[in-house]
Amino acid sequence: MKRIGLFMRIVIAIALGIGLGLITPDWFVRIFATFNNVFGEFLSFIIPLIIVGFIIPGIGELGRGAGKLVGLTAGIVYASTIIAGFLAYAVAYFTFPMFLSATASGHAAQNPGQKLLESYFEIGMPPVFDIMTALLLAFMIGIGITVVQADGLMKVSLELKDIVSKVISTIIVPLLPIHIAGIFMNMTQAGEVAMILQVFIKVFAIILVLHFVILVLQYSVAGALNKRNPFSMLRMMLPAYFTALGTQSSAATIPVTLKQVKQLGTDEEVADFVVPLCATIHITGSTITLTSVSAAILLLNGQVLSLEVMLPFILMLGITMIAAPSVPGGGVMAALGLFTSMLGFDEAMVSLAIALYIAQDSFGTATNVTGDGAIAQIIHYFKKKSKVTAKHKAAS
Template sequence: MSKKKHSFDLIIRVIIAIILGVLVGLYLPPIVTQIAYTGASLFSEWLSFVIPLMILAFVTKGIADLDEGAGKLLILTVILAYASTLIGGSASWVMASSIFSNFITPDLAHTIQETSTKGLESLFSIGLEPIIPVTGALVFAFMMGLCISVLRKKESGKVLYGTLNDFYDMINLVLNKAIVPFLPLFILGNFANMAYAGSVFAILGIFWRIFLCIIALHLIYVTILFIIAGLYRGQSPWKWIKNQIPGYMTAVGTQSSAATIPTNLECAKNNGTTRQVREFVIPLCSNVHMPGSMITITACSYTVLMMYGMPNHYSLLLRFIMILGVAMVASPGAPGGSIMTALPFLPVIGIDSNGTLASLLISLYIAQDSFGTAANISGDNALALMIDKIYHKHIIKRAPNPEDIV
């Protein structure tokens, strides 16, 4: 219940921050807006300092953990999960490039771009710099993760892995206590400045349309995954979709894949997925299978790029999607965890990781985070059904016994 309350409170606080930011920018003296924007700018410096540490903690641990229980089942699960995540992001780009131009017109984009230059400057900065560049952090994280994974297979590296776990817990604590709670203030300051500049209503008018498009694609994509599973297994998928409703609603409420694992395991059991497969695949996929989050992040990123007249072609977004498909592995279970993991890689598509555009992206994403999580975990059960068939047909080469499902 605490996770559900926490995620709901964050969404409410973000909405309140947007409303207060608009009111401050429109009706209070400019100095108040400038103070609020200065606070947002200082927070962005703090965020830029923590981002490389997040990469070291989350990406390293995600890769190091992937070799637990290594074998054909692991390889099969990771390949299908990564492919599904990439397809989800690509489908999101197709949707965005086909539909979003209907309500992000050139005139509207020009208005947003023109007014964005009229905002106020921060009163001061503290010059806090990251201790390691983002690219260096990513390379080091991959190197460390792979090496720890190999050492663990050789019954070595226990101290290093334990240290990694402690560092992961520390950065997760920083994220939960010193970043996520202050996101509404970051958003308030940026929206106050946008309201002062005159672009905020054009942006908000776009947001709700994007919201509806993304949720529709989530539902379509998950339904397609279950249909594919049904075709492969020679069974009707509609019962599975009905069985998934408790898992979907739990994820919407908790906004956490990890918190939904017990419910999702029960859904998998009701689907007839064998115990060995579901107890391996469902927890693993909660960390490596992120099509819902990828759909949301891709669509939100495309929206921001289009509003500000920046390149948004598929080859550019594909690089971002491919990197993020790996980086989001073991992303924190806190609300907004996936978008926080994505921040370091926004420069790949030309967005500053800690600027106003990042604030817009965070705002748009968090409002839909619970639905992205629900799509993630629903897709996990569709993959589990496919993997269950492959496992018994091609890996152990025997049909499941009735007791395998209990």
């Protein structure tokens, strides 16, 4: 199974879960429900540690970058991420209720009163501290490291990041397919799987369209600033897009991204600096996916998709995404705390969000990587402009 990518493992898990849910007795499904309960408790325990382990060194390393250039890049990246989140929210607000309400009402008519099976037993794993405490602590220490240059604390935070990354890559990610298989098995016996699959397909299609739209917007800005055709620039970045689609990793795609960004005519110093940085912090594709998935799950659970709820979530998502671990599904791992603390997701809702996210993770990563070229071209414009301004000042 290690040779099979996470996406294919998730697909196999969903298919097995549906198949077994149709033919197996309730006692068998409850075995998986018990595993899901234990795994869900472990996720609840590890989420605050993921937040602390990734946000602290993420902010610390960002704050130690090359002065104004880092600040400018981070500002543009954050603005790009927030715009992507609001684009996804706006589309979800105006389109999701129409097809989700129809799907849910049809499901209710066909499957009245059916419930998910409960686990045989529960094992409580209370977290060390709650989500909001973890977020506040992570931001305070991360910003503090950059202000007082706390090298020792920075080293400790990087070692904690390595430990948490190892837990994600060796425990959580390998067990996710079993967890998702159990969820779909339980939903199948309860008659809910048809509705979920319909939602999968519709939300997935909308997300792909939004990925294309945000790339066009990013390259339109970069093209306008540099007086170039945005679509010819996008074509130049296609090798990076398809490489990321296969590797499902922004970091693994850096060599190809760097080569294509330089072929765009980007200043070499800018390209060498911006591409590795953006591989970590620029994740507009993932933001679109997480916002869309969150909106769909909220609506399916009868909640109102209000700006009051989604605005803080999107603003925090833009910051939290710099902490996304560089493993497949890393974006959703970084956002787990926001799902529970800001949107009130329970274990089943979190698990569904993970499944929906991972199903399109490679497309989100490809969008993130391709957008790095636009960010590099925007920074290229500002650097060129600052050089011209400096020459004028020197001449006068």
